[in-house]
Amino acid sequence: MATATLSIDLDAIAANWAALDRASAQGVQTAAVVKADAYGLGIDRVAPALARAGARRFFVAVAEEGAKLRQVLGPGPQIAILGGHMAGDTEMIHDLDLTPMLNSVQQVTRHLEALPGHPFGIQLDTGMNRLGLEAAEWQAIAPIVLGAKPELLMSHLACADEPDHPLNAQQLANFHRMTDGTGLPRSFAATGGILLGPAYHFDLTRPGVGLYGGQPFAQAHPVVTLSLPVIQTREVVAGEAVGYACSWVAEGPATVATLSAGYADGLPRTLSNKVHLWDGDTPVPLIGRVSMDLITADISHLPEVPRTLDILGPHQGVDDLAAIAGTIGYEILTSLGPRYARRYIDRRTGGQA
Numbered sequence: 001m002a003t004a005t006l007s008i009d010l011d012a013i014a015a016n017w018a019a020l021d022r023a024s025a026q027g028v029q030t031a032a033v034v035k036a037d038a039y040g041l042g043i044d045r046v047a048p049a050l051a052r053a054g055a056r057r058f059f060v061a062v063a064e065e066g067a068k069l070r071q072v073l074g075p076g077p078q079i080a081i082l083g084g085h086m087a088g089d090t091e092m093i094h095d096l097d098l099t100p101m102l103n104s105v106q107q108v109t110r111h112l113e114a115l116p117g118h119p120f121g122i123q124l125d126t127g128m129n130r131l132g133l134e135a136a137e138w139q140a141i142a143p144i145v146l147g148a149k150p151e152l153l154m155s156h157l158a159c160a161d162e163p164d165h166p167l168n169a170q171q172l173a174n175f176h177r178m179t180d181g182t183g184l185p186r187s188f189a190a191t192g193g194i195l196l197g198p199a200y201h202f203d204l205t206r207p208g209v210g211l212y213g214g215q216p217f218a219q220a221h222p223v224v225t226l227s228l229p230v231i232q233t234r235e236v237v238a239g240e241a242v243g244y245a246c247s248w249v250a251e252g253p254a255t256v257a258t259l260s261a262g263y264a265d266g267l268p269r270t271l272s273n274k275v276h277l278w279d280g281d282t283p284v285p286l287i288g289r290v291s292m293d294l295i296t297a298d299i300s301h302l303p304e305v306p307r308t309l310d311i312l313g314p315h316q317g318v319d320d321l322a323a324i325a326g327t328i329g330y331e332i333l334t335s336l337g338p339r340y341a342r343r344y345i346d347r348r349t350g351g352q353a
């Protein structure tokens with residue numbers, strides 16, 4: 001086996017969606033966020049699995065992602081574009097029945113002029129200062145917009161993964177102030193917001209990272225396993241260095257395994273000399289620098305040379321790896337590279353393909 005293999009458990013993704021759906025308050029609909037190729041895991045396999053689990057509304061970042069998703073899902077499910085209605089996207093939005101979440105006065109004008117009667121939502125900025133209409137802008141154009149019947153009023157929390165952060169309650173109050181009395185469906189919570197409790201749920205929740213096994217959804221089923229093949233081994237003696245910059249030096253005789261994956265495959269270089277791989281339940285230290293295509297590990301303590309070692313799996317999830325690398329699980333997931341052989345686990349269709 002020559003290629004590194006990324007296994008993606010579609011049943012775990014479906015189970016995570018169902019769990020977040022149950023965690024959403026009674027009568028609240030649960031959407032699925034599949035932007036960035038379903039957080040790097042492959043929208044063409046992940047979105048149908050979510051649809052089978054019961055998701056009827058999907059969020060992506062930009063219209064091109066929405067176009068691809070429409071091909072995957074066919075007509076029916078709603079596909080919302082978080083980036084809104086950008087210049088040049090009108091035809092795609094119309095032809096593929098995409099629902100832009102309009103973020104600015106300019107986008108509102110563009111949409112209502114170019115596609116009158118075409119579904120849209122409104123994204124409001126309640127304190128994150130990233131995307132959406134500000135309170136004063138919204139107040140000015142709300143009468144016109146409400147007359148055009150938006151499908152959804154939405155906003156996004158900046159600090160939902162910190163339950164005690166004061167901005168959560170402030171944003172919630174702002175969202176109420178901006179949307180109470182409109183009688184329109186509202187959406188406020190992503191994964192973190194769902195866990196903040198029913199006051200944050202409104203009519204539609206929009207989990208992303210929790211579906212893929214990431215924090216802050218601590219009860220998530222793990223979704224990914226990443227197995228790297230050993231492509232060479234060698235014996236070194238005390239004083240010999242391994243890899244770029246001689247950052248690891250043997251203290252005694254050691255067996256070094258070289259594995260096929262590196263920072264070009266999304267294994268951050270900051271993992272150099274810091275992380276373990278796993279041979280089943282046995283930890284194996286990564287030694288030396290992470291190279292572009294290769295990493296090295298000290299397998300001296302193993303009874304035989306393993307065919308593969310896992311860097312993501314039951315003993316080490318995306319958030320564990322992220323913590324060691326100094327980043328977040330989202331970044332580990334969305335950086336997993338195109339060189340891996342992808343194997344999808346799908347018991348429902350009996351498949352491992």
Ligand SMILES: *Cc1c(COP(=O)(O)O)cnc(C)c1O
Binds near residue numbers: 209
């Ligand atoms: C990415 C994103 C989500 C999903 O967030 P998670 O933290 O991954 O659950 C929901 N809403 C918006 C606006 C987003 O940008």
